[in-house]
Amino acid sequence: MGGQYKITGDKYPRMRPARRRGRLAFLGVAGVTVLGVLGWGTLQLVDVFTGGDKASAAGAAGCAGPSPKASAAPAAVKLPKPGQVTVNVLNATTRGGLAQKTADELKKRGFRVGEVSNAPEQYDKKVDGAGLLLGPAGSQKGALTVLGTQLGGAEQRVDAARKGAEVDLIIGNAFKALAKPADADAALTRLSAPRQTPAAEKKSC
Known part of the structure; x- marks a missing residue:
């Protein structure tokens, strides 16, 4: 160069390119991200091959267990209708005419x-x-269950040697009257109604 600035000697200053710090920072962040993704993927594979997330299982165990809930009602209890039951009315007391009066009712x-x-x-x-x-x-x-709705407190007994389908109502000393018709009908309805059974219902946490 001319003028007052001259280059002397056989070595010349070499211009170095500026360090690309931005690129290095980007590469560092990218490397960390890749390692994180690989680690997460590894954990997922471990969960798959070991049968699921144990932490989730532990959390589910901490929830309240199945709560009872009435299931769909089963079919109503099949009982014979009064018209299908033949009753022999027998008086075991000293009061006359009690058997006929009860039979008429x-x-x-x-x-x-x-x-x-x-x-x-x-x-x-x-x-x-x-x-x-x-x-x-x-x-x-x-038949005995149906007849039992008509006389509260009556003892029921089965005779295994007995033949046929008829049942006996033997009037005892403490007999006063048959159950009121409304009460007897309500008792028969309860016996014939479907019974609900408890079933487990899963609770969500």
């Missing part, structure tokens, strides 16, 4: 009436309660 309520008489010797004056309902095997969840 049962007939009004739709029952079939069979024999109306005094109780046989094995029961005569030996029934202390309101009455004894006696029937063949299998009648305890059928």
